[in-house]
Amino acid sequence: MAISSRFAVAVHVLVLLERGGGEPVPSERIAASVGTNPAVIRRILCMLSRAGLTRSRLGTGGGAMLARAAREVTLLDVYRAVEDGELFVLHAGDERCPVGRHIEGVLEEAVGAARRAMEEALAKRTLADVCSRVRARCGERGVAVPGEV
Amino acid sequence: MAISSRFAVAVHVLVLLERGGGEPVPSERIAASVGTNPAVIRRILCMLSRAGLTRSRLGTGGGAMLARAAREVTLLDVYRAVEDGELFVLHAGDERCPVGRHIEGVLEEAVGAARRAMEEALAKRTLADVCSRVRARCGERGVAVPGEV
DNA sequence: GTTAGTGTTACTATCCTGGTTACAGATCCG
DNA sequence: CGGATCTGTAACCAGGATAGTAACACTAAC
Secondary structure, three states: OOEOOHHHHHHHHHHHHHHOOOOOEOHHHHHHHHOOOHHHHHHHHHHHHHOOOEEEEOOOOOEEEEOOOHHHOEHHHHHHHHOOOOOEOOOOOOOOOHHHHHHHHHHHHHHHHHHHHHHHHHHOOEHHHHHHHHHHHHOOOOOOOOOOO | OOEOOHHHHHHHHHHHHHHOOOOOEOHHHHHHHHOOOHHHHHHHHHHHHHOOOEEEEOOOOOEEEEOOOHHHOEHHHHHHHHOOOOOEOOOOOOOOOHHHHHHHHHHHHHHHHHHHHHHHHHHOOEHHHHHHHHHHHHOOOOOOOOOOO
């Protein structure tokens, strides 16, 4: 029915990493800002690093960092990193009925257009856009504020 | 994660009703074409009639019919009839963190744009479009073929 | 009054999500 | 070296949504 909150959490995570200014941010600190468990954050970070959006440093002083510049990460990249499967679920109709036989193909075309429209809208926004909007709401001037989480 | 198959089934149902040529189509006949249970179809028909897209006749010889011309029903109408709730699930961050405090508002704006783009794509297609595409795949000429299910 | 069909409820199995705990392995530091 | 920190990942659970199924009251036609 809905796109899981993983997407929203993933964007939240990436914004925190951007504000980390290149220093590793531990999952516990991220979890405090998101309001969840560190393991949940690590699970999402795992998907993000597999997608090449973040990388991690192990051990003391370790944590996650952005692997790319914020302006080169679109919300579509984030969406694809954490959301799998099709947006619309189709069904296979009865082959003996003309409608049942063809409805799936016709619907594939229609929902494909809808999915592409949504993805294009996500692709228009970058992580940098989101960060600056957050900064604007904070009343900050376009400068990152490291280490406050 | 995904939009339930109710949407696809609902479109399938409406195509069958359009091909019914105004005659009531019983849920059992629809269920056979979709490949499911008549009660599932009636459950979806209930949502469609609440949305003003179909109406039903009770008793012997009864069934469901379109309540509007097929060209005046968009796929967005169908989507809204059977799908409720938000497409994207957001989360509330920790109020004590600047990012946690503002991320929800920023994301609302971004995912709202994505949702609107998807809905506009759905609004561009009417039930009549879907029906003619099905007919085209059947190798039929723009004439409805009643009574074959 | 019998038959056919809807509208609706209840129950179930299944899947996904998110929360939680746990633990092995990597890394840093004294 | 040895302890502390932190990731990556697995296992498990609870909750909600979905879809399948059966059941039943009510309506309408014949």
